[in-house]
Amino acid sequence: MRTGGSKAFFIHTFGCQMNQADSGIITAILQQEGYSAAESEVDAGIILLNTCAVRENAVDRIEHYLQHLHGLKKRHKGLIVGLAGCVPQFQKEEMFSMFPVIDFLAGPDTYRTLPLLIEQARIGLRSSSLDFNPLETYEGIDPVRQGPLSAFVPVMRGCNNMCAFCVVPFTRGRERSHPLSSVISEVRQLVESGYREITLLGQNVNSYCEPEKGTDFATLLDAVSREAPDARIRFTTSHPKDISEALVRVIADRPNICNHIHLPVQSGSSKMLGLMNRGHTIEEYRQKIALIREKIPGVAITTDIIAGFCGEEESDHQATLDLLTDVRFDLAYMFYYSERPGTLAARTLEDDLPESLKKRRLQEIIDLQNSISDKLYQEAVGTVVEVLAESESRRSAQQLMGRTDTNRVVVFDREHYKAGDLLKVRITSSTSATLIGKPDQRADAAS
Ligand code: SF4
DSSP: OOTTOTTEEEEEEOSSHHHHHHHHHHHHHHHHTTOEEOSSGGGOSEEEEEEOOSSHHHHHHHHHHHHHHHHHHHHSTTOEEEEEEHHHHHHTTHHHHHOTTOOEEEOTTOGGGHHHHHHHHHTTOOEEEOOOOTTOOOTTOOOOOSSSSEEEEEOEEOOOOOOTTOOHHHHTOSOEEOOHHHHHHHHHHHHHTTOOEEEEEOTTGGGOBOTTTOOBHHHHHHHHHHHSTTSEEEEEOOOGGGOOHHHHHHHHHOTTBOSEEEOOOBOSOHHHHHHTTOSSOHHHHHHHHHHHHHHSTTOEEEEEEEESOTTOOHHHHHHHHHHHHHHOOSEEEEEEOOOOTTSHHHHHSOOOSOHHHHHHHHHHHHHHHHHHHHHHHHHTTTOEEEEEEEEEOSSOTTEEEEEOTTOOEEEEEOTTOOTTOEEEEEEEEEOSSEEEEEEOHHHHHHO
8 A cells, every 4th residue: 555545646747837737726626525635656546647748758758657657556556547638638548558557537628527537447447538628617626736935827728729730729629718706816815825926827828808708818917916916927828919009008017917928939930930820920920029028128028939840941940040139038948840640730731851950950049049048147147136035946055046027037145035035136147047146135125
């Protein structure tokens, strides 16, 4: 018997913040049914993998982990293994034949069935629950949060776009938004519990549209920021076509909405954006960036880039490098294209670039972006920034790490500060991904 007993469960979460938020929902659902969260995998009688199908390496990591669980299950009879999230939704029951260690499968819309799936696994039945439910928003479930400081609040699920490279429309279904009143009451509870940072989440967060009433994301964001005036408010992930003037105005006007927008572009070429079915041109993207920069001084913009998508020519790649140079993103998540089965691209386009070329272009993008981030971070040396302390630094117990409202990581001398403190830090040095500094009490006293 595992130390936590047969009702103890442990969740391994892969992928994005949405998956992390979903793990909080799964934990709440299981706890309501008398299951308990184990401290570690070693203590658990039930191991759940909450999975992501977006990147190839995320799927590879799941496969490696399932092989590890295969060995574990041989040594611990009665151990139950479940797969939740996007991978089973996408791969369906073939996961059972690929990985005999799996006892059950649950898709992103069926977490309420997990207790039933576990009970069936106990009596030797392998079952799956993979239906889409266009009404499921998990309203009424109070998610179990990771820590006492920062909380994710999903405000919409699914995606109505059909970007050619993306599996999300096939794994998470159509868009559906939570009622504004339920988002506000969740935020109110978080404020009462002392949370200092709230991140509104959605696959396509700024296409939020309240059922029946049609309330848009700008209105929701404004209402959330007023409900939690002392908390930092963040949101992710935004789609360029849904950045409106009203939304930019709200971010500019409300002091507690962070000056950071993650705005995936994927390519600097309109031809590639067309092939990717992104729904906008590069000129339109650049116009949105200009609007954001004009209305929100000091804003940090981050992005996602895919190198080597189907049909990309050297001139398209050069357009991406030009875009990076012009926009000066704070940071970019950069990948080379790998085909995901079943996507629009897999069905309609030829993955025609050799891997060596994709890797070469990706490396050029990474090198350029790193040099841009490096310069931007160097420019911050000598300035004083406001930091929300999050945790002990990984390198030293004498230092804390936190973030600026522009989402830059800052490592600073601990002195008497602790997680949750908001303080001024004078930046003394930098790398391409971290600012390093010391608390500046004079600036604190002056503010
Ligand atoms: S907007 Fe495009 S990339 Fe984002 S989740 Fe939807 S389909 Fe995928």
